[in-house]
Amino acid sequence: MYRRSDGIVDFDKEACIGCKACIAACPYDAIFINPEDHSAEKCNFCAHRLDIGLEPACVVVCPTEAILVGDLNDPLAKVTQMVHEDALTVRRPEKETRPKLFYKGARQATLDPLAAARPEGGLFMWSEQGSGADQVTSGHPGWGNSSAGAILSYDVPHSAPWDARVSLYTWTKSIAAGAYLAPLLLILFGALSWTDPLWLFGAPLLAMAFLAVTTGLLIWDLEHPWRFHYILLRPQWRSWLVRGGFVLAGFGAVLAAHLGAAWAGASDIVRVLALAGAPLAAMTAVYTAYLFAQAKARDLWQNPLLPPHFLVQALLTGAAAVHPLAAPGVRPLLEGGFAALTAAHLLLVLGEITITHGTAHAHLAVRELTRGRFAAWFRAGVLLSAVGLAAPWIGLPALVAGLLGLLAYEHAYVQAGQAVPLA
8 A cells, every 4th residue: 555645555465465464454444455456455535536626436426515525725715614614523533544534513423333232133124244353343342331322233244454374373373482492592592402403403403393384374364375575675664574584585595594503513603693594583583563554443452561572482492392392301401491481471362361451352352252252262372371380290281282372362362453443
């Protein structure tokens, strides 16, 4: 997407990879994937009509002249006069998107997707709709946020932009980063040597395998998977999706060089490569937090503790992943570290669901996470992670339970964040 010289935000479908990050970022649910060409699309004021002196189609077909489009830079335009003289309303100005869609005489029930209560059982005035786990629907299920006291009578639900593949990607990415960072920390604390086979071969092979799975999941999630190379060749540098793509590529290059040097017996080069590998592995773990933060539409993800939480998750998954490859004398350290990191993870989860959230959107997302559609995943994640606390006593079974618990939690967190209606 780009801004034209006249201020209209337009789109180039030939450049779209279908990552759906723009959908997650839009606080108004105004962007969608066109089912015919699988590219992102939004209202562009019928720019092709404006260019030849015609009005947008919605203006032309409206029989009551309820829609008016004009240039706010033109002081003589009717819209400019209305904006400066009348009492008008915009949606979600707190998101700092400087919205240019103004409503005159609109009530809260027509502007706030959460203002009206959703009828029980999905029963509407003209239809009856289900609400699958991946469906985003308007209104709210009876929770005390109705500023209008209205009941939703019509709705068009749609799928959340990021499905289970993104949930799984956050987990595999954590393992890829952690499998490198965990043995490196053991080396730095003197518990492992620079020439240990776990560090020279086991850890980088494991990290590379899960990095490949992560890349495959990212490409699979694209609407235009054959355009995945656009991330590197036609980058939008303000996007953390692009920055993350370069981080993953850089981390993969370091892992390949690490393995090459290890096979050649050049352990000194492997040690030097760690100077680049450590920050790249850490960024591999945490960059998704900044990608989620760019999704302004999703208040649950606007959490300053998310980067350190992702780093904690990477370290605990790494400790579990390299455990079977480690020497017997090293395994107790990995088990103890896993238990401590799992405790930190659970404390961060507890903080996420108990702190006072500043918006109704975040409150509803936490409700969906802990008591709503994704509560079963959340509870399974917490319970299995709690089993992971027993890793120093029961070993591998606790590690496996903790890994599965984190996967369940990630799925609940990613999906609950997208479950609150925006339109």
